[in-house]
Amino acid sequence: MKKKRLAFMGAAISSLTLLLAGCGTNSGSSGKVTLTLWYWNDSLSDQILARVDKAFPNVNLVVDKIGGNFEAKLLSSFYAGDPPDITGINSAAFVATMVQDHSQFVNLLDYPDAVAARKNYLSWKWNIAATSDHTYQVGIPIDTGPTVLYYNADLFKKAGLPTSPAAVTKALRTWKDYMHAAEVMKQKIDVPMFDNVDTVYEAALDQGMQYYFNTNMQPIYQTNPVVKHAWDLAVQAHKEGLAANIPQWTTSWSAGAANGGFASFIGASWMVPQLQASAPKLGVWRVAAAPGGPSDQGGSFLGVTKASANPALAVKVALWILNAQHQLEMYPSLGLYPSTPSVYKSPIMNKPSPYFGGENINQYLASSARNIKIGFQSPYDGSVDGIFQQYLSLMATNNLNPKIAWKDSVSQSEQQLRIIIHS
Amino acid sequence: MEENSKTRMVAYGHCASIYIVLSDLIHDRQVNKMSVSMPSVSDVVKKKKAHTWRDIRKHKTIYLFISPFYILFAVFGLFPILFSLFLSFQAWNGLDRMKFIGLENFALLMGDGVFWQSVLNTFIIWLESTIPMLFIALVLAFILNSALVKLRGFWRFAFFLPNVTSIVAEAIIFGSLFATQYGLVNNVLHFFGIPPIDWLNNNVWLQIGIAIMIIWRWTGYNTIIYLAGLQSLPYELYEAAKVDGASMARIFFSITLPLMRPIILFTVIMSTIGGMQVFTEPQILTGGNGGPGQGGLTIVLYLYNQAFNNYLFGYGSAIAWVLFVIILIFSLLNTLIVNRLSK
Numbered sequence: 001m002k003k004k005r006l007a008f009m010g011a012a013i014s015s016l017t018l019l020l021a022g023c024g025t026n027s028g029s030s031g032k033v034t035l036t037l038w039y040w041n042d043s044l045s046d047q048i049l050a051r052v053d054k055a056f057p058n059v060n061l062v063v064d065k066i067g068g069n070f071e072a073k074l075l076s077s078f079y080a081g082d083p084p085d086i087t088g089i090n091s092a093a094f095v096a097t098m099v100q101d102h103s104q105f106v107n108l109l110d111y112p113d114a115v116a117a118r119k120n121y122l123s124w125k126w127n128i129a130a131t132s133d134h135t136y137q138v139g140i141p142i143d144t145g146p147t148v149l150y151y152n153a154d155l156f157k158k159a160g161l162p163t164s165p166a167a168v169t170k171a172l173r174t175w176k177d178y179m180h181a182a183e184v185m186k187q188k189i190d191v192p193m194f195d196n197v198d199t200v201y202e203a204a205l206d207q208g209m210q211y212y213f214n215t216n217m218q219p220i221y222q223t224n225p226v227v228k229h230a231w232d233l234a235v236q237a238h239k240e241g242l243a244a245n246i247p248q249w250t251t252s253w254s255a256g257a258a259n260g261g262f263a264s265f266i267g268a269s270w271m272v273p274q275l276q277a278s279a280p281k282l283g284v285w286r287v288a289a290a291p292g293g294p295s296d297q298g299g300s301f302l303g304v305t306k307a308s309a310n311p312a313l314a315v316k317v318a319l320w321i322l323n324a325q326h327q328l329e330m331y332p333s334l335g336l337y338p339s340t341p342s343v344y345k346s347p348i349m350n351k352p353s354p355y356f357g358g359e360n361i362n363q364y365l366a367s368s369a370r371n372i373k374i375g376f377q378s379p380y381d382g383s384v385d386g387i388f389q390q391y392l393s394l395m396a397t398n399n400l401n402p403k404i405a406w407k408d409s410v411s412q413s414e415q416q417l418r419i420i421i422h423s
Numbered sequence: 424m425e426e427n428s429k430t431r432m433v434a435y436g437h438c439a440s441i442y443i444v445l446s447d448l449i450h451d452r453q454v455n456k457m458s459v460s461m462p463s464v465s466d467v468v469k470k471k472k473a474h475t476w477r478d479i480r481k482h483k484t485i486y487l488f489i490s491p492f493y494i495l496f497a498v499f500g501l502f503p504i505l506f507s508l509f510l511s512f513q514a515w516n517g518l519d520r521m522k523f524i525g526l527e528n529f530a531l532l533m534g535d536g537v538f539w540q541s542v543l544n545t546f547i548i549w550l551e552s553t554i555p556m557l558f559i560a561l562v563l564a565f566i567l568n569s570a571l572v573k574l575r576g577f578w579r580f581a582f583f584l585p586n587v588t589s590i591v592a593e594a595i596i597f598g599s600l601f602a603t604q605y606g607l608v609n610n611v612l613h614f615f616g617i618p619p620i621d622w623l624n625n626n627v628w629l630q631i632g633i634a635i636m637i638i639w640r641w642t643g644y645n646t647i648i649y650l651a652g653l654q655s656l657p658y659e660l661y662e663a664a665k666v667d668g669a670s671m672a673r674i675f676f677s678i679t680l681p682l683m684r685p686i687i688l689f690t691v692i693m694s695t696i697g698g699m700q701v702f703t704e705p706q707i708l709t710g711g712n713g714g715p716g717q718g719g720l721t722i723v724l725y726l727y728n729q730a731f732n733n734y735l736f737g738y739g740s741a742i743a744w745v746l747f748v749i750i751l752i753f754s755l756l757n758t759l760i761v762n763r764l765s766k
Contacts, residue, residue: 072731075517097734101518245624246604247710255605383733386712393715397624412537419531419729422524423514423738 032060033310036084040070043088045330078104085308086318090300093382099138105303108137111315124374125339129301132215139301140322143336145268146368147295149288155263159188168288178291182242192244195262197234197396198389203266204230206295213378234392235402245396254278266290268297269337269365283357294368384413510740517734528741541725549698551634560642564649582643594707601632626718636704645690652686688761692754699750722746
């Protein structure tokens, strides 16, 4: 769900340049099959895409890097009846929408190549793009977002907490341990353990196996213990002054990360470049296993549309782009964490990182990715999640009573669902 | 007087053309009213039509030259407008088949508290930005127009410069300036011993912050328009006033302000249309959700979120059309008020 914010920043930045994406041309050279592919910046490796024509001599791949609101443009192309053959599918809510409304995509289970390749991918990741009865597969996984604990070892040391990744992993196994460490941090050196309460809420929520709706699309957020647990942790962090109230993706967050404004956060693999750019000093920030267990935050898919004249070939090409070797190639260059576990042991992925004090962070990322369990994600999760997060922020920054914040989150979610159902 | 001001406006570039189109529309309406009262209406209309087509055929090269605008407008302007009207009566997520639901979108909208909060937010931001902005612009124009100012061209350029910057870039920079922790504005306040302000999280300050961004961006634009207006005012009136010994303030309120009325009205209407559609500033500043208390949730931001984040295209279109009606009513009200005030 964090990925939504990432996508938003991407949209904001690309609207700076106002990319006017052209429509794919169908003028393939004679005898070749022209396939079109839509993706967004840094979602796939340009070098790998350039090699498609060599690997498939009969294919002329036309790629379009779509800027701005990718999903709105994809919907327009569906409506116009002229979507690309292969397309990226990004945010969790959009993937869920495409799974529920799978009329636009071919069922990958109809293609033996895809069925055979299935075992190469993390099963929980593969299943996110499948209907809950596993009979219709909409997408092939690109990257995943396994979460880990990022922590400032200097501050941990000052507070008398363990500092080595192994010791931190051992000491902060549960949320209770983590909260206790946060209290110690507050008492000893008066530094907030968390960047903001939304991060706490999201991390705890994503570790659960049920979120806002059950598979029958009935809202369960009022009674789901996972939501309640995550909410209570956020409230506790606020009440005890354990969070810095610095939102992610802001310059304040960068300043806080560099200047000891907060001591830790649970984040996905794709926070590495963000952290590195914010706090460039080597050896300060380290990585350990996330308290409370592994979870996934984002990661996208490639799907083949029904409008494609050559879906079998398009499936082959998509599988080739996303094979294990290519996933391995995309990790160091783009920071996309592979969804193919066979490469997790490769030396390229297990290089010690000078930034993280010579630590091999992949051992924690890989173990997180392997052990993730995931629940049902509905198309409306994004809308409801936005409302809950907004009221948590309001509680944290405007001192809104947590009970009122909860009540208002529920009632506004209900109002939004009324609109969604009728409109 | 009215005629005078109209011809004067011609000099002001594109803003004037809108004014003229408006006044022509009013003129046309009067002509139509007259023709209704005549006996052979259909004959006149038919003749007029035939005449028009003959004219177009005669000057087809010229019409060909101006056609790109109309073709582009039809495709990217007129069609989306009409299609959004059609969509506002549908339930549609962009994927499923559209479903006609009559006025249900509008009924839901009337009972949607978040929408009404967005209307209120938009009006507050509009008030907080437009009144200081037009006042500062008028004063700046008055100063720039006086003989005392040197390097007039430089000042005009400098004041207009913010208007040509990218709003997204502006919002990202203001976001850093207004940040509660590590923000430049709060650091400066801290230097003077003033406690930090939670610009981006507190509704009241968030709205003021957005208003400041709008003021920063649009004051120069309005200054240039006022300056053009001031420069075309008849010099004799000022001379006569000076001979009679009128003070600067008296000259400003009794000569400048009344003569500037049509120009002020123009800027008020333009700021109304712009102010009701504020979007990029709050979107970037609040990360898209309008801030924790949703004080930065403007009507268009709410529209965008419902249409493009929640894929409720029918609902989004309904918001767009309610916004259209609000702007229409509000522009008419402004016209009345400005006319009344300066009479």
